[in-house]
Amino acid sequence: MQQSDLKLDGNAIAGLLREIFAMEMTTAQSTCAGCGKVHPVGRVDVYLNAPGAVVRCPACEQVMMLIVHSGDRYWIDLTGTRCLEFRSDPS
Amino acid sequence: MARAAVLGRLTWQLGEVAEVIQETPRVASLVLQVPGWPGHFAGQHVDVRLTAEDGYQTQRSYSIASPPEDSRVILTVERLEDGEVSPYLVGEVRAGDKIELRGPIGGYFVWKAGDDRPVLLVAGGSGIVPLMAMIRHHSAASSAAKVRLLYSSRSIDDVIYRDELATLSAGGVGLQVFHTLTRSQPSGWEGYSRRLDGEMVAEVAWPRKDSPAVFICGPTAFVEAAGGQLLESGYDATWIKTERFGATGG
């Protein structure tokens, strides 16, 4: 397995994000708090080989989201995402 | 007739394996009947959860290979030698077994008939699975969109859905298939025989003026290389959607 294969994208946390937001989030537009670029959540860099899900901006690599999930507890850091824009009915 | 994918609470359901189809020596399709399945879009996936007798649990995501028009949920899985889950799904699971899954999941990496833009699908290995759902949907819905598939595999024996792709591309439904075999080729092979590169992409991709819809799926390195080639050729980043498969334990 190549090191680069450890980097996935937002599609890999689609299920986790639906647990949290109760909505399909991969089509949401997320603004990086670091560099200001906007990406569909399906396109952000995701690292899952970790004690939590680490979401990074594809442009500047800063952490946009950090999600830890244990049993019925979730800890979410969204400080790296300045804004999330989405519709309640993505279709 | 596809029903709309109703977004309800994402709950774990049990699907029953109706059939196991061996696609290639390392790849099999599990045909599942899932009671109350709400329907899905082409490109979506499910999360599969396995539980061992001692309570150990692990989860993986698998793309749905069946189109929305099919009421069955078909998962095509590649068995990875060092994998934890894939050797179970491809090798142990048999008809009659139940599999815990939730879905359908995903909204970004989706293609719907009704979008009449030309489509470019780029698949690396088992990345073909969600793209096959799109191809099957395109055919079942008699879509007028023109579709080109560029499919990279190691050898001819690794090509999944080979016969079905040949039949569809000969059937005048507007599908053209381009194969590249990167490690070995059978004698008389007329397709590409190398890793994806700029020249190959230039020959297969739709002209920029067509503003095509592009879907790339496969291992991360493949997706990044293919995406890079398309951007260099002048494609707009907003036309391209990607889904990276990782070998995260298989």
Added chain:
Amino acid sequence: MAFISRGFKGKRRDVTSSSRVPPGQHVVHDFPVLSAGPTPRLPLTDWTFSIVGEVDEPKSWTWDELRKLPSETITVDIHCVTKWSKLDTSWTGVSLDTLLEHVETAAEFAVAFSDGGYTTNLPIEDLTDGKAWIAFEYGGQPLDPEHGGPARLLVPHLYLWKSAKWVRGITLQNEDEPGFWESNGYNLRGDPWREQRYWGD
């Protein structure tokens, strides 16, 4: 009662209890790679390790200077909060006792920092008295970048997230300051023997 998948066994896990395996852990025989981001790649000529913060005099070593310090090879068990443990792992590195030897400080806490922005916090007493190293070899070979090379912090008596990969220094502080994972659910201390995985454990 969860649904049991007929015939599923999962990866080889030694779940037999042993006094060497903390609660909730299972033993693995490979060395899983965990990563919170891209692997940093820094030329060794630019690499330094620093001790900064609440010190009379900050200290810094280049790669060559670090390698000239006395080092030792140790065999330890390591425990990851994601539930795998690996026994009898061999590392070579410089003890934090050696690095802290001439450091004057009254600070009680430390934050280890790495290339790529990762941080993790520990009480200084978890770094001293033969409990921590800056490790640059694993199994007798130079430490692989995917496992933290050229050098990582190694603190085997705590969960492995405290053993910061690609470490570049420690900041000594009077107050405890949660690092990357400790700020988002993971336990400030992380003692595997008391199963201190998350906040409130």
